[in-house]
Amino acid sequence: MNEYLVDVRNERLSFFTPAGEVKALNDVSLFVRQGEVLGIVGESGSGKSVTAYSLMGLTAHPGRLVGGDLYFNGHHINEMKERDMRKMRGNEVSIIFQDPMTSLNPVYTIGNQIVEVILLHTDKNRQQAHERARELLQLVGINEPDKRLKQYPHELSGGMRQRVMIAIALACEPKLLLADEPTTALDVTIQAQILELMMDLKKKLGMSIIIITHDLGVVAGMCDRIAVMYAGKVVECGTTDEIFYHPSHEYTKGLLQSIPNLNEREHKRLVPIEGMPVDMLNPPKGCPFAPRCGSCMKIxxxxxxxxxxxxxxxxSACWLLDKAKFESQGDVQA
Incomplete structure (x- = not known):
C-alpha cells in the first residue's frame, strides 16, 4: 500500500509537434500525503500545469507520457483506460481551471452547469442534484444561492465565478483538488478570500490540495511543502519554511529576490532574473538554469x-552545493 495519495515517479512527458519533440516534463518526481497542501511554483512554461493535468489524464494532443509512473489513491494512472479515468475525475480528483471567465459555459445557467456535474458523477435525481447545487453555493460563500442558480456567468463578478468553479470541483467531495492559478485576474481582496475559502474547505472535507502558481505570496500562507519547477524539472523541493528561509537553488533564490519586501526600512530595487527560458525543443545538456545563473560553473x-x-x-539539484569539490578539479566559474 502506497503511503502517498499522489506519487509521481520520474515522469517524462513530451509534445510531438511538427517542429520536433518538446520535452515538457523531464524526470519529475513528486508526492502528496492525505490532507497535505503542495505548492508547485515556477514561471510560465516550467511544466506546472502539464504535471497536474497528467494526473487526470487530460494531457492535450499531441502530448504523450513517454516514461515514469503516476499513482493516485491506489490507481496506476499509466495503465488506466479512458472509461476508468472518467469515473475517477470528479469523484476522486477535481480541478479548478486557470481562468473562471472562460471555464464556464456562457449559454447555460450556473445551476445547469453544477447540476450536470452532480448527475454525471452521482446517483442523485434532478431534484436532489438541484438541492445539492444550492448547498454547494452556500458552502463556497455565495449569497442568495437560489437566485444565483438561475443566473448566467456574465451576470456574476470574477470572484463569484471563481467560487462557482470551486463549487463544481467540490461537487463529489474529491480526495484531491488541483488548483491551477486559482486567483488569476482577481484583485488582492478577492484573492485572499478565495485562498481562505480553499483552506476552510480543506479542513472541513479533509482533502489534499495541489496549488499551481507563479506567485510565491500565494503559497507562503497555505502550503505545507513547495516544489520549485524550471524547464520541466523539479529543481528544489522542501517545506515552506525551508524554501523561504533556506533556499539552496539559484532559481529559487531568484524568485524570492523578485518579491517586494514591505518590512525593509530602506527602499531596494527588485532583482529580476536575467535572460530567457530555455528552448524545450533543444534543452541543454546540463542544468537548464545555467545560462541565466550568475554563479554558473563549467560543470x-x-x-x-x-x-x-x-x-x-x-x-535540491544544484552543483553549487558541491562547489568546493569542483573548484579543486578546475571547474571554476564560466
Missing amino acids: CLKQMPDYTQLSDTHY
Whole structure:
C-alpha cells in the first residue's frame, strides 16, 4: 500500500509537434500525503500545469507520457483506460481551471452547469442534484444561492465565478483538488478570500490540495511543502519554511529576490532574473538554469546535477552545493 495519495515517479512527458519533440516534463518526481497542501511554483512554461493535468489524464494532443509512473489513491494512472479515468475525475480528483471567465459555459445557467456535474458523477435525481447545487453555493460563500442558480456567468463578478468553479470541483467531495492559478485576474481582496475559502474547505472535507502558481505570496500562507519547477524539472523541493528561509537553488533564490519586501526600512530595487527560458525543443545538456545563473560553473553547462539531500524534507539539484569539490578539479566559474 502506497503511503502517498499522489506519487509521481520520474515522469517524462513530451509534445510531438511538427517542429520536433518538446520535452515538457523531464524526470519529475513528486508526492502528496492525505490532507497535505503542495505548492508547485515556477514561471510560465516550467511544466506546472502539464504535471497536474497528467494526473487526470487530460494531457492535450499531441502530448504523450513517454516514461515514469503516476499513482493516485491506489490507481496506476499509466495503465488506466479512458472509461476508468472518467469515473475517477470528479469523484476522486477535481480541478479548478486557470481562468473562471472562460471555464464556464456562457449559454447555460450556473445551476445547469453544477447540476450536470452532480448527475454525471452521482446517483442523485434532478431534484436532489438541484438541492445539492444550492448547498454547494452556500458552502463556497455565495449569497442568495437560489437566485444565483438561475443566473448566467456574465451576470456574476470574477470572484463569484471563481467560487462557482470551486463549487463544481467540490461537487463529489474529491480526495484531491488541483488548483491551477486559482486567483488569476482577481484583485488582492478577492484573492485572499478565495485562498481562505480553499483552506476552510480543506479542513472541513479533509482533502489534499495541489496549488499551481507563479506567485510565491500565494503559497507562503497555505502550503505545507513547495516544489520549485524550471524547464520541466523539479529543481528544489522542501517545506515552506525551508524554501523561504533556506533556499539552496539559484532559481529559487531568484524568485524570492523578485518579491517586494514591505518590512525593509530602506527602499531596494527588485532583482529580476536575467535572460530567457530555455528552448524545450533543444534543452541543454546540463542544468537548464545555467545560462541565466550568475554563479554558473563549467560543470553546470555540461551535466545535470543529482539531487542533494539537505534534510529529511529538503532536496535540491544544484552543483553549487558541491562547489568546493569542483573548484579543486578546475571547474571554476564560466
